[in-house]
Amino acid sequence: MNQQAPIGDADVQIAQANQPAPPEGPDQVTTEIDWEAARAARASSSVNSSNVTTQNATGAPPEVPVLLPSGVVQAQNARPPAMVMTDDGYFATYEMPRYDAIVNGTKTAYGAQRADRGDDMDFTISEGSAQLAFSRFGADYLIEFECRQVDGAPSCVTEEEAQAFAESLFVAETR
Numbered sequence: 001m002n003q004q005a006p007i008g009d010a011d012v013q014i015a016q017a018n019q020p021a022p023p024e025g026p027d028q029v030t031t032e033i034d035w036e037a038a039r040a041a042r043a044s045s046s047v048n049s050s051n052v053t054t055q056n057a058t059g060a061p062p063e064v065p066v067l068l069p070s071g072v073v074q075a076q077n078a079r080p081p082a083m084v085m086t087d088d089g090y091f092a093t094y095e096m097p098r099y100d101a102i103v104n105g106t107k108t109a110y111g112a113q114r115a116d117r118g119d120d121m122d123f124t125i126s127e128g129s130a131q132l133a134f135s136r137f138g139a140d141y142l143i144e145f146e147c148r149q150v151d152g153a154p155s156c157v158t159e160e161e162a163q164a165f166a167e168s169l170f171v172a173e174t175r
Contacts, residue, residue, distance in 0.1 A: 031139060031140065042170075045171060047172075061174075064137070064139035066172045069169055079095060088108045089139070090104070090105050100145075101146075102144040103169070127150070
């Protein structure tokens with residue numbers, strides 16, 4: 001009969017010491033939102049956001065100014081745009097003819113350079129998708145373009161098209 005010795009505290013300490021440390025990422029920074037500027041932008045806009053379905057379980061006001069695109073032509077059989085509030089912002093989805101667009105807004109930036117981006121827009125392409133990141137009113141925004149056809153060109157959206165989409169965003173909701 002093979003009996004094993006009980007595991008002692010020393011054995012547990014050795015096992016814990018041999019585990020690699022978790023990877024460290026950039027520091028998380030909570031940004032200050034310029035609500036006054038967001039309210040002024042909303043007041044000066046003539047765009048109506050009534051065609052967007054909002055899912056907000058808490059009923060609390062948004063954590064960041066909600067930016068939604070205006071003049072977007074969706075696919076004929078597309079579901080209506082939907083917006084979901086999160087603990088630090090929101091995301092909204094749009095079905096477009098060539099891609100799905102997901103607009104994300106957050107008050108949490110990762111790394112000081114993200115929090116201080118200003119009006120710069122960062123465009124990146126990956127296989128079957130593209131992303132455009134920028135800041136507005138102190139919040140961090142990311143638009144993801146998920147291509148409907150991945151066998152074609154490197155991306156279904158150009159940087160100019162992504163920037164035009166971002167420039168069509170209007171303040172739909174604020175505090």
